[in-house]
Amino acid sequence: MSKTPIIEVINFGDELLVGIRDNSHLVYLGDQLARYGLPIQRSRVITDEKTEIQRAFLDAWEHSDIVITTGGLGPTADDMTRENVAEALGAELLFDQSILDAIEARFKLLGRKVAKHHEKQCYYFSGGEVLHNERGTAPGLLLRRDGKILIMLPGPTQELRPMFEKQAIPILQEMGVLSKEQAYVQLRTCGVGESSVEESLQPIFSNHPGLTVAYCVHYGIVDVRLSSRDGSLSLGQIKEIAHEARELLGEDFVCYGHCSLADVVFHELRALDRTLAVAESCTGGLLCDAFTNIPGSSKVFVGGVVCYCNDVKVSKVGVPEPILEQHGAVSPECAIAMASGIAERLSADYGISVTGFAGPEGGDEKNPVGTIHIGYHSPVGVWAKTVRYTGGRMDVKTRAVHAALDWVRRKLRKYKIEEFLSCGAED
Known part of the structure; x- marks a missing residue:
């Protein structure tokens, strides 16, 4: 394709239109x-009805160079995307015995038998390619025709993502459709607002007219993406600009790329050969979840307790009852007691805690709704930090988790610097 190809995504499925499931595929x-x-460039969500499937696909095929579809490749009666698209294209579908063999092998491990309706997943386009499904039964399909590309992916997220990353992207890269290097450099920041980030970095960016800057904000994290839309700057030059921006951001800089805050904290603790435990109340397990999403996190994360009521704070975490009686469960004192208590109970080097009012109910004059107290226990001392947020309950909970992780990240990096300087002074 000599020109920049136009990509359209079609998400098939009634469940998307009636609100049963979020359309996370488009974002991904x-x-x-x-x-x-x-x-x-274009996207649409379409019902599972045959006429709508074919109408949407033919329109996309006419106006786009690459069409990616999601959903409708499974074994049930409403999974008819493959058949309807084939009919619209006038393409022949061929049976692939190896697909059925893979399904049978998978079901054998599960102690199940393959039903007749599973055979519908074993058809692919004549002249096309099959994308292996390592986590399910419905393979993906790829067809190159009329100078265009069709990629059909299954609906389940856990099946679609590895298939797209490990198979579809490499194929598109080999065809020259996608770059083999990332097209932008991203700086991830936390703890500072978008306008402040932009204001601090603008003096650098204004010196490079060919630089394209995009900001993306999500729950206290601000991503800054640097690219050169007109091609006047090489990737090497963009990386140099990014490095200059990183130096200016100081401790507000989290990482290059897309690492989560939990990833960064994990690697900092891993480098120190230290362990971490968590006690959380209003965040209800989100902080623990952030760590257990990291492969190999057990090397650092020893465990946590969701101590939502005061009795659990006392019995499972070791918060002294006088702390709760004098200061209340939502207080800096309780946050510190939670962090220290969980570190001691689980024999961890570090402890993090979160307590607060996520809303919409609760709160008082001293601690209004949105007030979050974060506790931090370390080998060199204990601290508490208070933040306040507005928004819905899930917004406050997510921002509280990010605030806790970001604070720990800053503390750990400061500790590493101080330890390095101390070692240097001794030498």
């Missing part, structure tokens, strides 16, 4: 494609 695919310099 948009992010993945943009990383390699090819953003999505």
